[in-house]
Amino acid sequence: MARRELSKSEEKLVNALSRRRERERQGLFIAEGVRVAEEFLAAGIDLQLALLAPSLEDTARGKHLARTLGRHDAVRHVSDHALERLAATESPQGVLLAGRIPRQQWPHAFASNAVVLVLDAVQDPGNFGTLARTAAAFGVAALIALEGTVDPWNPKAVRAAAGASFRIPILPAQPDRAFTFLREHGFRILAADAHGEELSVPAAGRNALIVGNEGAGLSAAARAAADAVVSVPTPGPVESLNVGTAAGILLYLLTRERAD
Amino acid sequence: MARRELSKSEEKLVNALSRRRERERQGLFIAEGVRVAEEFLAAGIDLQLALLAPSLEDTARGKHLARTLGRHDAVRHVSDHALERLAATESPQGVLLAGRIPRQQWPHAFASNAVVLVLDAVQDPGNFGTLARTAAAFGVAALIALEGTVDPWNPKAVRAAAGASFRIPILPAQPDRAFTFLREHGFRILAADAHGEELSVPAAGRNALIVGNEGAGLSAAARAAADAVVSVPTPGPVESLNVGTAAGILLYLLTRERAD
Numbered sequence: 011m012a013r014r015e016l017s018k019s020e021e022k023l024v025n026a027l028s029r030r031r032e033r034e035r036q037g038l039f040i041a042e043g044v045r046v047a048e049e050f051l052a053a054g055i056d057l058q059l060a061l062l063a064p065s066l067e068d069t070a071r072g073k074h075l076a077r078t079l080g081r082h083d084a085v086r087h088v089s090d091h092a093l094e095r096l097a098a099t100e101s102p103q104g105v106l107l108a109g110r111i112p113r114q115q116w117p118h119a120f121a122s123n124a125v126v127l128v129l130d131a132v133q134d135p136g137n138f139g140t141l142a143r144t145a146a147a148f149g150v151a152a153l154i155a156l157e158g159t160v161d162p163w164n165p166k167a168v169r170a171a172a173g174a175s176f177r178i179p180i181l182p183a184q185p186d187r188a189f190t191f192l193r194e195h196g197f198r199i200l201a202a203d204a205h206g207e208e209l210s211v212p213a214a215g216r217n218a219l220i221v222g223n224e225g226a227g228l229s230a231a232a233r234a235a236a237d238a239v240v241s242v243p244t245p246g247p248v249e250s251l252n253v254g255t256a257a258g259i260l261l262y263l264l265t266r267e268r269a270d
Numbered sequence: 271m272a273r274r275e276l277s278k279s280e281e282k283l284v285n286a287l288s289r290r291r292e293r294e295r296q297g298l299f300i301a302e303g304v305r306v307a308e309e310f311l312a313a314g315i316d317l318q319l320a321l322l323a324p325s326l327e328d329t330a331r332g333k334h335l336a337r338t339l340g341r342h343d344a345v346r347h348v349s350d351h352a353l354e355r356l357a358a359t360e361s362p363q364g365v366l367l368a369g370r371i372p373r374q375q376w377p378h379a380f381a382s383n384a385v386v387l388v389l390d391a392v393q394d395p396g397n398f399g400t401l402a403r404t405a406a407a408f409g410v411a412a413l414i415a416l417e418g419t420v421d422p423w424n425p426k427a428v429r430a431a432a433g434a435s436f437r438i439p440i441l442p443a444q445p446d447r448a449f450t451f452l453r454e455h456g457f458r459i460l461a462a463d464a465h466g467e468e469l470s471v472p473a474a475g476r477n478a479l480i481v482g483n484e485g486a487g488l489s490a491a492a493r494a495a496a497d498a499v500v501s502v503p504t505p506g507p508v509e510s511l512n513v514g515t516a517a518g519i520l521l522y523l524l525t526r527e528r529a530d
Contacts, residue, residue: 136396140512147504147511172512244407245525251407251518252400252430258515259522265505 016086020059024096027108030161039111039163042102044071049173051078056110060085063093066104075105098165111163114181117152120195124151124216125264128188130232131158131223132253138162139170140254141221146174148265155182156232158223185231192218199237201228202260204250206239209263217264221257276346280319284356287368290421299371299423302362304331309433311338316370320345323353326364335365358425371423374441377412380455384411384476385524388448390492391418391483392513398422399430400514401481406434408525415442416492418483445491452478459497461488462520464510466499469523477524481517 026032027040038058041050048071051057060079066072079085093102120126127145132138138160145153155162162168162180183191192199197218200209204227220236222228233239242251242259250256286292287300298318301310308331311317320339326332339345353362380386387405392398398420405413415422422428422440443451452459457478460469464487480496482488493499502511502519510516 140515143512144515149505170512242522243526245409252403252432252514254512255400255404255514255518258511258518262502262519262522266503 053176059108063090063104128220135166138167142171142174189235201236206241209240313436319368321366323364386478388480395426398427402431402434449495461496466501469500
């Protein structure tokens with residue numbers, strides 16, 4: 011069977027999908043790296059194009075992935091050099107997939123002790139990905155990306171999320187809509203800030219945790235909506251934790267209590 | 271007073287310092303961004319060269335920094351375009367400093383409840399920086415970077431550390447030397463892994479926490495040295511947390527207990 015090569019128009023598509031506007035217009039995104047590609051396929055994402063390079067065969071997991079994709083119509087073979095030129099992340103590990111952005115549904119019902127994570131203008135794609143990964147690890151029910159937040163389908167965000175992008179509902183929203191929705195569903199709204207009160211975890215109930223922008227912190231809308239502003243108490247001299255680390259500790263505390 | 275421009279040899283120096291070997295040979299490193307530059311100066315790091323670009327004046331903090339540096343012999347004025355070309359990080363915010371790597375001393379004495387963080391081949395500079403920042407926030411006594419770990423003075427690591435590089439002793443070491451040192455000083459050695467036991471925090475005592483490589487996890491040497499392998503219990507379906515998030519939660523638990 012002939013190995014198909016990448017056409018000029020396909021190459022153009024991959025390049026175009028590095029831009030948010032094109033991703034939104036076409037409803038497509040890019041996933042790079044072995045682990046993300048594995049989770050992409052496991053989640054049943056609609057595959058449009060799969061670029062494979064020789065270095066994918068360097069690891070057992072890569073070989074397995076190449077075999078899984080083997081005869082798919084979407085597979086194109088490219089050089090490692092070409093793949094690295096097309097990729098948004100530093101080591102694509104010989105694989106880049108283009109797929110359809112999953113249709114996001116706002117949940118209708120939540121567990122009595124559900125936790126939702128709200129991102130209020132988090133701008134770094136690596137931070138977004140880490141937050142999505144942490145949210146999935148702690149069984150968070152949904153991730154709401156408020157206006158001003160980096161595109162959840164940015165290739166670097168998808169890479170850092172390590173597959174969590176496909177495991178948790180990611181809901182872009184205006185602040186008003188998001189906070190109204192959370193109140194209607196009985197969520198207590200907690201906003202994370204370096205200068206809040208120590209988190210006191212309730213025995214039960216639904217909690218939404220808002221984390222703010224890396225530089226500017228919480229927006230006025232988030233502060234106004236919050237029932238409480240909470241912090242991780244730190245004894246050291248540095249003023250604040252990285253947003254991903256702070257959210258990780260707060261989600262740990264919120265979900266651990268829940269399990270007791 | 272004439273504004274000095276960057277000479278060819280100075281430009282060459284900045285470029286050379288993007289490589290680990292050159293940093294080690296010359297004992298110099300690069301710091302980029304307003305916050306890191308502020309902490310660099312506050313820590314009294316020996317300043318060799320300060321590149322300032324017009325965009326530094328875009329913020330009040332940047333203006334203040336420019337005034338602080340104003341008459342220093344090391345100041346050179348460059349265009350924003352030139353600074354971005356020379357910088358290792360994405361938005362240098364109009365400032366790049368070159369300075370002498372602080373002389374690292376192994377501590378002679380530790381508090382009875384000291385915590386040390388050990389990095390066992392952590393390779394991503396962003397992860398290194400987040401870990402250093404978290405360690406400083408939780409008052410960790412030292413950060414030991416075992417063989418195979420990214421250079422602590424990599425410009426991206428220094429940027430992500432947000433000044434923590436200058437606030438905490440960072441000690442590169444061979445595993446044997448590090449583990450012998452920790453035992454001699456009465457540390458219990460805990461190794462973090464996705465499949466360990468839930469961390470049970472002792473009421474007192476010194477603890478060293480080892481975190482492993484992003485892909486391969488803990489080395490055999492780290493496993494052999496560990497008194498216990500510990501995890502953050504996660505209820506969700508994702509197999510593991512990002513190394514920075516996992517270490518953040520474990521350091522929170524180790525240092526919180528200490529404060530009680």
